[in-house]
Amino acid sequence: MNKQTLQVHCGDGAVALALRVYAPEGVARASVVIGGAMGVRQSFYEAFALWLAQQGFRVTTFDYRGHGDSLQGAMRDVKADLFDWAQDYEAVITAAKAALPAQPLYLLGHSLGAQLPGLLTRPEQVDGLLSVAAGSGYWRDNAPKLKRIVPYFWWVLVPLATRLCGYFPGRALKKVGDLPAGVILQWRRWCLHPAYSVGAEGPAVAQSYGAVRFPVLALSMADDELMTLRGTHNLVNLYTHTERRVERITPAELQVRRIGHFGFFRDQFRQSLWPRAAAALAGLGVQSPSVRQSPA
Numbered sequence: 001m002n003k004q005t006l007q008v009h010c011g012d013g014a015v016a017l018a019l020r021v022y023a024p025e026g027v028a029r030a031s032v033v034i035g036g037a038m039g040v041r042q043s044f045y046e047a048f049a050l051w052l053a054q055q056g057f058r059v060t061t062f063d064y065r066g067h068g069d070s071l072q073g074a075m076r077d078v079k080a081d082l083f084d085w086a087q088d089y090e091a092v093i094t095a096a097k098a099a100l101p102a103q104p105l106y107l108l109g110h111s112l113g114a115q116l117p118g119l120l121t122r123p124e125q126v127d128g129l130l131s132v133a134a135g136s137g138y139w140r141d142n143a144p145k146l147k148r149i150v151p152y153f154w155w156v157l158v159p160l161a162t163r164l165c166g167y168f169p170g171r172a173l174k175k176v177g178d179l180p181a182g183v184i185l186q187w188r189r190w191c192l193h194p195a196y197s198v199g200a201e202g203p204a205v206a207q208s209y210g211a212v213r214f215p216v217l218a219l220s221m222a223d224d225e226l227m228t229l230r231g232t233h234n235l236v237n238l239y240t241h242t243e244r245r246v247e248r249i250t251p252a253e254l255q256v257r258r259i260g261h262f263g264f265f266r267d268q269f270r271q272s273l274w275p276r277a278a279a280a281l282a283g284l285g286v287q288s289p290s291v292r293q294s295p296a
Contacts, residue, residue, distance in 0.1 A: 001025060001053045010065065010091040017088055018069035019062045019095070020046070022053035029056040030127075031096045031105040032281060035089055035113025036061070037133075037262075038187065039170055039177025041068035045110075048265045048274060055278045058100055062092045066180040076166030081182035082190075082197075085112075086119035097125050106281045109134060111227070111261070114218070115197065118209035118238055128284025130277060131218035133261045135231025136196040136238070137187070143225050154188050198238055209238045215284050216244040219264070219277075223251055226261045249273070 002023040007016045020042060032052060034045050042061035049059040063070040064085040066078030097105050104127040107117055114131035117123070135141060139150045153175065162168050168184040170176040179187075186200075193199035198206045216239050220232040229248065236244045251259050254272050264273050 001050065003050075008091050008095045010088050015065045015088070016070070016072070017062050017065060017091065018042070019060055019092060020049070022049045022059040024053045024056045024058065026056075028058035028100055028103060030058070030103050030281070030285070031100045032057045032059045033089075033093050033096050033105065033107050034059065034061045035107055035109040035116060036063070037111035037113060039067075039179060040110070043068075045265055047267050051270060051274055052278060057278070057281070058096070060092055060096045062088070064088050066183070067178075075178055075180060078167070078180040079182060080180045081186045082116065083119065085183065086116045089116050090120050090122065093120070093125055094122070104128070104285050106130065106284055108132065108277070108281065110265070115235060118197070118212060119205065120208070120212075123212045123214060126214045128214050128281070129216045130280050130284065131216060131236070132264050132277075133221050133224055133227055134218060134235055135227035136234040137191045138194055138196050138231065138234065139191050140194070141228055141231030141234060143228055146226055154192060158184055158188055196234070196238070210240045212239050213242050215242060217280055217284060218244070218246045219280070220246055220248050221259045221261065221264070222248055223259055224261045
């Protein structure tokens with residue numbers, strides 16, 4: 001297994017994104033681009049990426065502009081929103097596809113990483129999306145404990161802290177992580193709308209999600225402290241014109257106490273959830289072309 005630290009230039013070349021590529025020994029069976037969750041650095045996915053490369057996949061992780069290893073200068077000076085982050089995602093996808101053009105390319109999206117593929121301008125580069133612990137983000141679809149505190153977060157803490165600091169100081173507040181102002185404020189608009197990104201942004205974004213033809217498989221954790229099953233279905237159903245389905249995973253079936261929103265990528269699931277992910281990724285390449293409605 002070979003690990004490389006690379007950069008890819010995005011858009012007009014002014015933004016350099018930090019990438020890590022994990023290549024298997026021999027010929028890769030497919031490419032996988034891991035799209036990270038909001039406020040989560042690519043290093044969080046390294047153990048899983050290394051394991052996945054050992055299964056024959058060429059794996060790419062990255063940090064969105066203004067975040068993690070892609071941060072250049074002060075956070076308060078970063079000009080970026082979620083459309084920019086979708087553009088970053090697409091630049092990484094394009095680079096991964098160019099490196100292995102003859103093989104399938106799959107996305108493994110954790111939370112936000114399963115939301116942004118609906119904004120891609122070239123979805124035909126992608127052969128499938130495996131969504132992990134992702135939902136629409138609309139605050140009324142949040143898990144019960146989170147739903148009790150999130151109004152304060154969106155109506156008080158985020159606007160006030162972002163105005164005072166010029167960015168959202170999530171690390172100091174122990175909420176989400178440090179985020180550029182444009183990202184957190186746009187995300188706020190999405191989370192306050194019942195139809196999430198499609199409702200907040202209008203017909204152009206609805207058409208963008210509708211242009212997706214790669215299959216979507218969503219893994220929902222029964223004990224997710226952030227996302228509910230309803231929220232997962234609501235996200236998946238934004239991809240209106242492709243095959244999509246949701247699978248529920250419970251701690252009991254794995255004989256563990258907890259999985260949660262972040263547990264999937266922890267080493268304790270190397271023998272259980274990780275092989276399931278590898279099989280699911282390979283299975284995305286043989287999905288039928290028919291459209292399957294995900295029930296609400």
